[in-house]
Amino acid sequence: MEPILEIRNVNSFYRIGGSAFSKGRTVQVLKNINLTLYQGEVLGLVGESGSGKSTLAKSILGMTEYEGEIIHHSRRPQMVFQDPYSSLNPAFSIRRIVEEPLIIYGKYNGAERRQRVEEMLAAVGLGPEFHDRKPRELSGGQRQRVSIAAAMIVRPRLVILDEAVSALDVTIQDQILDLLMKLRREYDLTYLFISHDLNVIYQCCDRVIVMKKGEILEENTVDGLFENPRHEYTRQLLRAAE
Amino acid sequence: MLDIKDLRVHFRSEPPGKDAVKGISLHMESGEILGLVGESGSGKTVTAMALSSLLPNARAEITGKITFNGMDVFSATREELRALRGQSISVVFQEPMTSMDPTMRIGPQVEESLTVHGLYTPEERKQRAIQAMRDAELPDPESLYRKYPHELSGGMLQRAMIAAAIICDPVLLICDEPTTALDVTVQEGILNLLKKINREKGTGILFISHNLHVVRKLCTRVAVMCRGEVVETGDVDQVFFHPQQEYTKRLIAAIPTRNRKR
Numbered sequence: 273m274e275p276i277l278e279i280r281n282v283n284s285f286y287r288i289g290g291s292a293f294s295k296g297r298t299v300q301v302l303k304n305i306n307l308t309l310y311q312g313e314v315l316g317l318v319g320e321s322g323s324g325k326s327t328l329a330k331s332i333l334g335m336t337e338y339e340g341e342i343i344h345h346s347r348r349p350q351m352v353f354q355d356p357y358s359s360l361n362p363a364f365s366i367r368r369i370v371e372e373p374l375i376i377y378g379k380y381n382g383a384e385r386r387q388r389v390e391e392m393l394a395a396v397g398l399g400p401e402f403h404d405r406k407p408r409e410l411s412g413g414q415r416q417r418v419s420i421a422a423a424m425i426v427r428p429r430l431v432i433l434d435e436a437v438s439a440l441d442v443t444i445q446d447q448i449l450d451l452l453m454k455l456r457r458e459y460d461l462t463y464l465f466i467s468h469d470l471n472v473i474y475q476c477c478d479r480v481i482v483m484k485k486g487e488i489l490e491e492n493t494v495d496g497l498f499e500n501p502r503h504e505y506t507r508q509l510l511r512a513a514e
Numbered sequence: 515m516l517d518i519k520d521l522r523v524h525f526r527s528e529p530p531g532k533d534a535v536k537g538i539s540l541h542m543e544s545g546e547i548l549g550l551v552g553e554s555g556s557g558k559t560v561t562a563m564a565l566s567s568l569l570p571n572a573r574a575e576i577t578g579k580i581t582f583n584g585m586d587v588f589s590a591t592r593e594e595l596r597a598l599r600g601q602s603i604s605v606v607f608q609e610p611m612t613s614m615d616p617t618m619r620i621g622p623q624v625e626e627s628l629t630v631h632g633l634y635t636p637e638e639r640k641q642r643a644i645q646a647m648r649d650a651e652l653p654d655p656e657s658l659y660r661k662y663p664h665e666l667s668g669g670m671l672q673r674a675m676i677a678a679a680i681i682c683d684p685v686l687l688i689c690d691e692p693t694t695a696l697d698v699t700v701q702e703g704i705l706n707l708l709k710k711i712n713r714e715k716g717t718g719i720l721f722i723s724h725n726l727h728v729v730r731k732l733c734t735r736v737a738v739m740c741r742g743e744v745v746e747t748g749d750v751d752q753v754f755f756h757p758q759q760e761y762t763k764r765l766i767a768a769i770p771t772r773n774r775k776r
């Protein structure tokens with residue numbers, strides 16, 4: 273198996289209270305993270321709220337300060353952010369938001385781009401009536417599907433999905449998970465799949481890591497995690513999900 | 515306590531006849547916990563916003579009748595509406611980051627409904643805010659009190675919103691997907707908190723969620739929305755075990771389980 277992402281001894285920090293004259297101080301959130309993602313796998317990431325899951329995702333994309341090594345073997349990894357509203361440009365139409373990554377990518381002409389955007393939006397269940405709207409004119413779940421469409425349209429080899437289906441009702445969630453898994457098979461994509469829904473994790477992932485207080489507590493295959501959880505916290509999580 | 519008759523919401527930016535909410539009727543007794551579930555885009559959030567009169571008239575046309583504690587909400591005066599929003603009805607919004615002020619620390623935002631109505635001394639307000647944050651399962655509320663919204667994780671922000679909503683002991687608490695970003699253990703704590711304030715303070719709760727399991731743990735009655743309409747209402751177990759409508763059946767069938775892989 274080919275590694276697509278290697279994380280070596282990573283400690284991540286946020287800087288708070290800085291200004292033009294002082295650097296402020298830093299708080300450490302991730303402690304000594306070691307992790308390898310392999311090409312084509314779906315790696316689940318679960319753990320307590322505030323344990324550092326989104327921080328790990330942001331560090332991978334270079335959005336936090338960190339020490340240690342993060343080695344990418346793919347270009348342009350994409351991310352679906354936990355809070356779709358603040359990651360979508362409020363001034364752009366839905367059509368434009370989904371087209372934007374393709375414009376940056378620069379490989380297609382206008383007509384090709386428009387066709388791809390139509391197809392992608394249809395695949396996430398957003399018909400033409402939504403394409404000219406602004407993000408604030410959509411429901412929460414509709415906005416979440418716009419961020420999924422914008423991330424997937426360039427067929428990135430690595431995608432980080434941060435609670436990407438959590439605002440969707442189960443019927444739409446079912447459709448979106450099928451879409452993600454189909455794209456993964458067709459294009460051999462790799463997902464880092466953050467979710468608090470253990471049943472969704474079970475259905476979609478090959479391996480799972482469990483985080484608590486900024487550390488990785490357990491790394492296991494998905495079957496191993498559910499049948500023989502190694503850590504007491506994992507057992508606690510599984511019990512609460514009964 | 516709450517009676518909604520033929521509520522219709524039309525966004526002015528949309529073509530005529532395309533209503534986001536198409537004449538729904540709902541009824542809540544005081545002290546009741548009503549679940550509202552439904553398809554993404556079916557009108558749950560828009561209904562909640564209309565209820566708390568948060569939809570600007572310039573953007574949306576609202577018709578129908580909402581009676582809250584005997585008061586006709588659509589013909590209420592500005593003063594009455596202000597009291598309604600700040601004290602009688604509180605809302606926990608679906609996307610916490612959008613309803614928080616990014617330039618303000620968490621503490622003052624949690625106690626805002628007390629500040630606006632001039633209740634208590636600043637020191638008492640702070641103590642109440644910290645207590646509300648602790649009730650909402652937030653770890654170390656004293657230090658969170660001084661943090662900014664972007665310094666909190668998604669689930670922590672959700673809990674800060676819950677703290678802000680319960681601090682004024684509302685008569686009706688509207689929770690719009692309040693536990694979507696929470697892991698199961700914290701979620702459990704929040705559900706217990708909601709049950710507790712419902713039992714001890716008689717707070718009525720309108721609980722919007724797409725998670726029927728969570729709704730079953732909390733609510734006695736549930737209404738199911740699909741495409742702007744309420745398609746089914748009833749006792750939560752009745753609806754869960756004997757769904758009448760096609761959409762409700764699909765909703766139950768699609769609940770993720772551990773008996774298949776994708």
Ligand SMILES: Nc1ncnc2c1ncn2[C@@H]1O[C@H](COP(=O)(O)OP(=O)(O)OP(=O)(O)O)[C@@H](O)[C@H]1O
Pocket residue numbers: 286287288299301319320321322323324325326327328354664665666667668669670695696697
């Ligand atoms: N910009 C920031 N500045 C300072 N601290 C931050 C910042 N962002 C997050 N934190 C802190 O880092 C910790 C981890 O947050 P993170 O968002 O990674 O959690 P999470 O595991 O994604 O939780 P959730 O499940 O609630 O989304 C939290 O204690 C949070 O308060």
Ligand SMILES: Nc1ncnc2c1ncn2[C@@H]1O[C@H](COP(=O)(O)OP(=O)(O)OP(=O)(O)O)[C@@H](O)[C@H]1O
Pocket residue numbers: 408409410411412413414439441525527528534552553554555556557558559560561573608724
């Ligand atoms: N400002 C707006 N302008 C035009 N249409 C809007 C606006 N806000 C919401 N809508 C539309 O109204 C419908 C109902 O939206 P609402 O937010 O109530 O859905 P919801 O049931 O809460 O869905 P979700 O579970 O995805 O949050 C959706 O189709 C949405 O696109």
Ligand SMILES: [Mg+2]
Pocket residue numbers: 325326327354434667668669
């Ligand atoms: Mg997060």
Ligand SMILES: [Mg+2]
Pocket residue numbers: 411412413558559560608690
């Ligand atoms: Mg909504």
